[in-house]
Amino acid sequence: MLLRRHPIPILVAVLAVGIAVPAAIPWVFAALVPLYVLAERDLRHGVAAAAAILLVQLVKMDHPVEPISTVVFSAAVIAVARYRVLQRAAAARERELLFEAAAAEERLRIARELHDAVGHDVSLMVVQAEALAAVTGDERADAIAALGRRTMGEMHRTLKVLRDDADLAPQPGLNDLGGVIEDARGAGVPITFTVEGAPRPLPGGLDASAYRIVQEAVTNVIRHAGGAAAAVTVHYGDDALELRVTDEGGEPSDTNGGGHGLVGMRERVAAFNGTLQVGPRAGHGYEVRAELPYTA
Known part of the structure; x- marks a missing residue:
């Protein structure tokens, strides 16, 4: 918008018109528009612009009340402009805090899942060491078994505060995606599920996070794609697991129930040094593509 880009030249032009035309023309009201834009940018700019308007008003003054009304109007415009700036800053800060809270909650959830996965592996290590001894x-x-038991104890004590009743259930993995697909179909989404490559055993934490990423992406499809067709693809590559969820409908929101939508996906991908791409597809629809290295 021209006014947003060049408020000073526009204000100067209005002031020039105010000087040139008869005093009866209400040019002051036109000058208040660029004044608002300048006051939004910087308070000092707004005050300087208001002073320039008042100066021209004094030169063209026909009635003693005109400078007073100009000061009142200018002060009101500056006050509204600065209030809007503060309002936008507060809204931006609120969004930032909500994002940070969602990310923190998702990290706690990931920590609980990793605790379960790592705890399972350490338990097996202890059992095998005891059998060998x-x-x-x-x-x-014997020393390895004792170290493993101490490690398990420290893990439980460190993460005890993160536990809740829901965490006592086994963590889901990619083998449980059938339920997610059926739920989507039950919600009216025509969705397909494809597995590419040779399935391989995955670390527990990676398996659980891959499941959650697909679950969140499919939830977005259900909520925002308007019943459009969708597809879920799990590709077992040589070095990484690739997850693709595509649809022919709308875009996802930044927060959802459970894993907090895109925030949760980003946190889970980052935890495994992976990559995440989300955005519109060529033509129409939306795509979520995540790549999780096996050796992260």
């Missing part, structure tokens, strides 16, 4: 009598195996 029982068979061979090797004191080093």
